[in-house]
Amino acid sequence: MRLTCPLCGPRDRREFYYYGAAEYLNRPAPDAAPEAWDDHLHNRDNPAGLVQDLWYHEQGCCSWLKVTRNTVTHEIVTVEPVAGGAA
C-alpha cells in the first residue's frame, strides 16, 4: 500500500501512522449533548466502499493527512493535508 503525500510524493505505508476515522476532525461544541460526544468518539458506520481516515506522515514530513479510500477496491482516492496551505 502506498499513500501519495501532498508534500513528499508517493511513499510506502510503513512511513505512516494510522489514527482513525476523519470524523475526529469534526469536534462537537464544548456544550454539545453527551450523545454528540458519544457519536464523535465511538460510533462509526464501517461502510463497504468509500471511507475517510486520518494518517500521520510520521517517518516523513510530519503532516496529518486526510485519506479517502475504498475498502472494497483498495483504491486510494485522495490524500489531502489537514492543515491548510501547507508548503
Next chain:
Amino acid sequence: MPELIAKPALGAAPVTHAGTTLAEADLPQMTAIAPWPGQAEAVGRALGLQFPLPNAVTEAGGTRLVWAGRDLAFLIGGVAPEGLAAAVTDQSDGWVALTLSGARAVEVLARLVPLDLRAAQRGQTFRTALNHLPLILIVEGEGDFTLLTFRSMARTAWHEVEEAMVKVAARAL
C-alpha cells in the same frame, strides 16, 4: 568554564563491502529553521539561499538548506543570523552523519529505506526511515549518500547499514 571536548558519536573506522564504503562524517553545525507562516521566502533570502521545496536541498559554497519536513529545513554548515523570521534551534549534538558511497550503495539502501533511489540525484533529500529509525537521506551524487539520524541511534544505524552491505556483498552481481 570547563573545557568541553567534542567527541564523535561512534569513532568508528570506515568499513568497505562490495566496493561500497560506510563512514562516519564530521557533522558541522546543524540548525533547524522553521519559518513563521508565510516567511519561508524571506528566511531563504536572509540566509542567501532559496528555502527548499519538499525533497530538495539548496546550497551555496559549503552551506546547505536541507528540507526536513512541513515548513522545516536544516541549515548545515552555516550559522543562522539573529532575527530570522523563524523558530531556530541548534540540533548539532542530536544527530549523527554517516556517508555511504560506492557502486552498490543504492542496493544497500534498498534493503533499509522504502524508496526507489535508482534515479536519485544531487539536490534531492528524503525524510524517510532507515528500517525503524528516522532518517534524513541526502543525495550527494550517483551512488553517494549522506545519512542523518539521531545520535542516540548511531550504533544501531551503523549496524543496520553494515549488515545490509554484507548481505549485498554475498550476492552475485
